[in-house]
Amino acid sequence: MSNNHDQQYTDVLTDIELPLENRRVGKVRVSYELPNGQRLFVTTDRLSAFDQIMATVPMKGQVLNQLAKWWFDNTRDIVANHALSMPDPNVLIAIAAQPLPVEVIVRGYITGVTSTSLWKRYEDGARDIYGYAFPDGLKKNQKLPAAIVTPTTKAEMGQHDEALTCDQVVDQGLVEPELWAEVQRVALALFARGQQVAQRAGLILADTKYEFGLDSQGKLLLIDEMHTPDSSRFWDAESFPERFANGLEPISMDKEIIRRALADAGYKGDGPPPQLDESVWLETSKRYTSAYEVLTGQKFVPGERPITERIKRNLQGVMGL
Numbered sequence: 001m002s003n004n005h006d007q008q009y010t011d012v013l014t015d016i017e018l019p020l021e022n023r024r025v026g027k028v029r030v031s032y033e034l035p036n037g038q039r040l041f042v043t044t045d046r047l048s049a050f051d052q053i054m055a056t057v058p059m060k061g062q063v064l065n066q067l068a069k070w071w072f073d074n075t076r077d078i079v080a081n082h083a084l085s086m087p088d089p090n091v092l093i094a095i096a097a098q099p100l101p102v103e104v105i106v107r108g109y110i111t112g113v114t115s116t117s118l119w120k121r122y123e124d125g126a127r128d129i130y131g132y133a134f135p136d137g138l139k140k141n142q143k144l145p146a147a148i149v150t151p152t153t154k155a156e157m158g159q160h161d162e163a164l165t166c167d168q169v170v171d172q173g174l175v176e177p178e179l180w181a182e183v184q185r186v187a188l189a190l191f192a193r194g195q196q197v198a199q200r201a202g203l204i205l206a207d208t209k210y211e212f213g214l215d216s217q218g219k220l221l222l223i224d225e226m227h228t229p230d231s232s233r234f235w236d237a238e239s240f241p242e243r244f245a246n247g248l249e250p251i252s253m254d255k256e257i258i259r260r261a262l263a264d265a266g267y268k269g270d271g272p273p274p275q276l277d278e279s280v281w282l283e284t285s286k287r288y289t290s291a292y293e294v295l296t297g298q299k300f301v302p303g304e305r306p307i308t309e310r311i312k313r314n315l316q317g318v319m320g321l
Helices: 004-015 060-073 118-123 166-172 175-200 240-245 254-266 277-295 307-314
Strands: 023-025 030-034 041-043 046-049 052-056 083-088 091-093 098-110 142-153 203-214 219-222 232-236
Touching: 030 277, 041 060, 046 254, 052 277, 060 083, 060 232, 060 277, 091 307, 098 118, 098 175, 142 175, 142 219, 166 175, 175 203, 203 277, 254 307
Parallel strands: none
Antiparallel strands: 023 030, 030 041, 041 091, 046 052, 083 091, 098 142, 098 203, 203 219, 203 232
16 A cells, blocks of 8 residues: 555655654654644554554545544443544544553454464463463354453554563553552453444454553553554454354454454464555555444544645644644
């Protein structure tokens, strides 16, 4: 897929003259520290898998930004989040927060295709995984008796998907015991809410990733994004029972279809990924949009073009430009 869309975002950030020293470039978004201490997050259409940028997916940035903001608005009764306003489909103004050094993955099913996934480790013979004991005889994509919390160090620390246990988070001094207990409680409550909403939308929320941080007063905040096709596994609920019974993979509404396509091509995350047919990326975009619409009950309407002028116009007043 073309990277011209990403170049347009770069033009936006250059045009509004935000100092480069305040910029952070992530795999799928760019952020800036604003003069008032808040942060400006600008999405891109880049998609990552196996911790590498794979390609750009049409409309991905807008879909994920709007969906995450929708979830933020609908889970404020569970935990505060960093989102302040969304002046543009591609932009989020957020509270500056200090990220916790661990990401939180909540798993409701035993699934996955990567070497650190719950299913692959189980398939390779492990039965004590992430500090949880699993019996023999489980099948791939089987529902767990109860959702479990599995932490991992952040990718920025160079140890992404390290097989931490909840006890090790405290034992290694990564998070204070009381705070870690709160994080686990909140993560499970968010996951339960996500499963309820997904069920009403005809989907299954199989697992998800949350990131948390602390604001300037030390208050826990949900940060990054939540319950999007990039951070969660969403399966089609209607077809799942029959497909599971016949040993078939669920119909995914998330980037798992990319992981599977790469895995089917023999890719394990080392070196340059194989080229996938453009139809794979277009189908990914279609499923992302569909997930947004069934979860929110809203029609996805792409933002107008050109995005440079639109973002600059919509940021007027918000940032005092």
